[in-house]
Amino acid sequence: MTLDGAETPALVLDVARFDRNVARLKAHLAHLGVGFRPHVKTAKSIDVARRLFAGDLGPITVSTIAEAEYFAAAGATDVVYAVGLAPKKIARIRALVAQGVDVAVLIDTVEQAQALATTARDGGAMPAVLIEIDCDGHRGGLSPDSATIIEIADILRAGAVEVRGVLTHAGESYACRGGVGLVEAAEGERAAAVAAAMALRRHGHAAPVVSVGSTPTAHFARDLDGVTEVRAGVFMFFDLVMHGIGVCAVDDIAVSVLATVIGHKLEKGWILIDAGWMALSRDRGTQRHPVDQGYGLVCDVDGVPWPDLIVDDASQEHGIIKVRPGSAAALPDLPVGARVRILPNHACATAAQHGAYQVVTTGSRDVVAAWPRMRGW
Structure with missing residues (x-):
């Protein structure tokens, strides 16, 4: 399976970024001489x-x-x-x-x-x-x-x-x-x-x-x-909150939500996707940050962010993509059926909405594994 054919919305894990994030923290803790209990x-x-x-x-x-x-x-x-x-x-x-x-x-x-x-x-x-x-x-x-x-x-x-x-x-x-x-x-x-x-x-x-x-x-x-x-905990995936705090770069964020374009309201500057807050979560953890990322930062299917493109609003199963208010960036031409990936505000909350990770590596659309997630208390 590839990301072009996967059912959406889906939780995507970039295992190369994950490995890099884990190696970074483990090396730091080893230098400080303390145990690692993730x-x-x-x-x-x-x-x-x-x-x-x-x-x-x-x-x-x-x-x-x-x-x-x-x-x-x-x-x-x-x-x-x-x-x-x-x-x-x-x-x-x-x-x-x-x-x-x-x-x-x-x-x-x-x-x-x-x-x-x-x-x-x-x-x-x-x-x-x-x-x-x-x-x-x-x-x-x-x-x-x-x-x-x-x-x-x-x-x-x-x-x-x-x-x-x-x-x-x-x-x-x-x-x-x-x-x-x-x-x-x-x-x-x-x-x-x-x-x-x-x-x-x-x-x-x-x-x-x-x-x-x-x-x-x-x-x-x-x-x-x-x-x-x-x-x-979240160090392994990172997210937009961690980016805003200053702990990671956007390029370090290892999880995203794959979504499909399902419509447009071009007179409003909207692109509609099939990932609402049930897929992205209600977490708006960057709302009080200097840069508000809405419900998530929008990337192309390969995980490369578009300038100032965010999920500005969400209902249960619909997301509304817009250019960030105040930005001069252009709304990309994304036809119905196009795939996008959304970087989350809070990886814990977003991952909790899904039953499995679709595992890929940076720069590839091939899904190399599906890793189940547990739920409950």
Whole structure:
């Protein structure tokens, strides 16, 4: 099959760009001397995950228990579930541990610690715990100097549950633009996690793991002293948000949505395609960036962008291509039936709309594989 004959809309993965993106981050982390624990919530595919580790499955991060179960069934044995633990989900996590999977869960409340300690009384398999640290006020977690960190750790130790360490995520790095502020965000992330781990150690908790990571800070970190591992997810694909933040070039974006031209409204400057928000997602993550990319940047079928051509609007199954407002660029002559590829704002959200990747390599329209994606929670 080729992209000229594939059903549309379809999710396209340029594996050459993917490999280049992965090699870039792995080399950077190796230079800094820290472990690599990619977040597979973006990929949701065993084929993609194996390529991250040159065929094997190394340590991974997941955002749903369904992901943990899916990757464990494919051979993953070292998993961090990096979303705050709901007590009702402990049983599913324990089932994975009982199968021989090393799972660490994330908590930041006394209630979660008590639920784990209570569950552990029956002597069954239990996950390890990472305590979530808030390094920038973006989401959940405890401040590095919070006394609750020690309280949680003491409850877990009394309940014979392993306190493995701390985890943080510099979500505010997504507010940076053009690379400005990312070095500082990376250092703030590192310092907060290390400070929390040191506090645990002063109170007799080994805390061997100090886990940090977002795609922006992973690439801009200059010193990761005291950190043991870095998590990042969208780095493997990149997207227009990452481009606007200053982490990647447009040419690094490895995923796109293949679509077909289905009509025109030339008096309005419109080209209509068969990819609406069901194919592209509703994510408008570049809306507050200096350059608003609409619902995505439009390329030809070979993945080469047209100047200032974006999906300006979308309904469920229709996309409207227009020249970016204020641009002098011309609307290309795209007849009905022509193929285009749309670079996404947010690769995670766009990929989630599709059941498989159509795998190509840069400059070729040949589809060399179809890699299924999992879904669910």
